Amino acid sequence: MIFGPPNDFREKSNSYRAVGELRRLIFSGELSPGSDHLETELAERLGMSRTPVREAALMLEAQGLVEVRPRRGMRILPVSPEDMQEIYDILTELEALAAANAAKAAQENRDLTALERSISDMEKALEADDRQAWADADERFHAALVHLGGNGRIEAITAMMADQVRRARAMTLYMRPAPVKSHEDHCGVLEAIRAGDAEAAHRIHHAHRKEAGALLIGLLRRHRFHQL
Amino acid sequence: MIFGPPNDFREKSNSYRAVGELRRLIFSGELSPGSDHLETELAERLGMSRTPVREAALMLEAQGLVEVRPRRGMRILPVSPEDMQEIYDILTELEALAAANAAKAAQENRDLTALERSISDMEKALEADDRQAWADADERFHAALVHLGGNGRIEAITAMMADQVRRARAMTLYMRPAPVKSHEDHCGVLEAIRAGDAEAAHRIHHAHRKEAGALLIGLLRRHRFHQL
DNA sequence: TTTCTCTTTAATGTATACATTAAATTATGC
DNA sequence: GCATAATTTAATGTATACATTAAAGAGAAA
Numbered sequence: 001m002i003f004g005p006p007n008d009f010r011e012k013s014n015s016y017r018a019v020g021e022l023r024r025l026i027f028s029g030e031l032s033p034g035s036d037h038l039e040t041e042l043a044e045r046l047g048m049s050r051t052p053v054r055e056a057a058l059m060l061e062a063q064g065l066v067e068v069r070p071r072r073g074m075r076i077l078p079v080s081p082e083d084m085q086e087i088y089d090i091l092t093e094l095e096a097l098a099a100a101n102a103a104k105a106a107q108e109n110r111d112l113t114a115l116e117r118s119i120s121d122m123e124k125a126l127e128a129d130d131r132q133a134w135a136d137a138d139e140r141f142h143a144a145l146v147h148l149g150g151n152g153r154i155e156a157i158t159a160m161m162a163d164q165v166r167r168a169r170a171m172t173l174y175m176r177p178a179p180v181k182s183h184e185d186h187c188g189v190l191e192a193i194r195a196g197d198a199e200a201a202h203r204i205h206h207a208h209r210k211e212a213g214a215l216l217i218g219l220l221r222r223h224r225f226h227q228l
Numbered sequence: 229m230i231f232g233p234p235n236d237f238r239e240k241s242n243s244y245r246a247v248g249e250l251r252r253l254i255f256s257g258e259l260s261p262g263s264d265h266l267e268t269e270l271a272e273r274l275g276m277s278r279t280p281v282r283e284a285a286l287m288l289e290a291q292g293l294v295e296v297r298p299r300r301g302m303r304i305l306p307v308s309p310e311d312m313q314e315i316y317d318i319l320t321e322l323e324a325l326a327a328a329n330a331a332k333a334a335q336e337n338r339d340l341t342a343l344e345r346s347i348s349d350m351e352k353a354l355e356a357d358d359r360q361a362w363a364d365a366d367e368r369f370h371a372a373l374v375h376l377g378g379n380g381r382i383e384a385i386t387a388m389m390a391d392q393v394r395r396a397r398a399m400t401l402y403m404r405p406a407p408v409k410s411h412e413d414h415c416g417v418l419e420a421i422r423a424g425d426a427e428a429a430h431r432i433h434h435a436h437r438k439e440a441g442a443l444l445i446g447l448l449r450r451h452r453f454h455q456l
Numbered sequence: 457t458t459t460c461t462c463t464t465t466a467a468t469g470t471a472t473a474c475a476t477t478a479a480a481t482t483a484t485g486c
Numbered sequence: 487g488c489a490t491a492a493t494t495t496a497a498t499g500t501a502t503a504c505a506t507t508a509a510a511g512a513g514a515a516a
Contacts, residue, residue: 058286283469
């Protein structure tokens, strides 16, 4: 879990740089799920000593991305369809709550440009049939929505879960149908927030995540089946 | 967040022992919220070198309990009423989901003894007017419920949040009225799970957490007011 | 061959040394 | 006296040395 604002001194420290680097390597797939990596090896790869690498590994373990086992190195935790089910169940509840809270706070918080922009970015990506751009904008939409909800801990938790979803989505991005229904849902949520209708925002977003989750998990299971 | 089963080798390592020790010191109030603690100081206190202490501090930071600031030491994050509101909002959603899932899984999973025992422990504590025993049993009830829900990530998240709640509850335990309404709610949830009624389990537990949260936060605000 | 034991290897966990640098302190000019 | 600059202090971030010990491998007995 990534709490608090990103402090500037973190960027100067090798430990936190290692966290960022390792995250990048994990999400890009260069460190594949299930693989083990020794501290020495990673230290050489990142051009630093074992100390900051080791500290980074422990932080990533505390965040649930890897497992540190003595003498076997840092293991990149695989994400099974069962894991993804757990994650989507959580995202569904917490994001729907955030949507409702965003709608309740709509009076004070009128800046919905982030939501609007991500929706229009998704439209453009859909026209251009650019799946990756669509996925990026979709992620921005969800992040913006959760941010509007105003609960920092929900932001931290969903950001962590989004990390995992990104890994799964990379595998299934080109298997799914063009996300047209998603677009309607997003617009519906935005309008409900504009109107200050918390109940509608919650209901639409809850259904949206539930459907998207079922779709992704179905694809994941098929994907795993094909791999066997 | 504490992922995965507690591996035995962790108990032998000073780093993980330090995590446990520091958590104990934080929850017992020996390290008070808002206070700063230098690595050297903590290392001496725990009887080990700076290395494992530092690693523990970074793990606790990744879990959201403390903040590590260069040259100022490890700061124990205070828990404001606003923080507690965030936490209860999350607990409300995730535990209610767990309750619903537990009810759905009631056919397979018939072992409700943990729930039953914690409820009877609460009854006993209530009769003996032992607030601390009641709070402990209440915590066990919620933990058992979430465990029955079967989502390991929800378990990890709620366990982390429960840590924070415990700190707040320590302040307000003797301010609140005798928790009689809670008892009815707990029994209601248990019966709904027995009956496999997911909707009822969700509804009752959701309302239960919402009320309990409002009560605790009200007390916290008053408590803070008195401290000023 | 297989299995058990002993030896060797090497990765980790920890302590420690040291360079860096923010903060505190002193000194200096106004 | 006050503000600013120079100096000192000390806590951290990192590298490295080393003891520990799990795992791998070799060797002997069945």
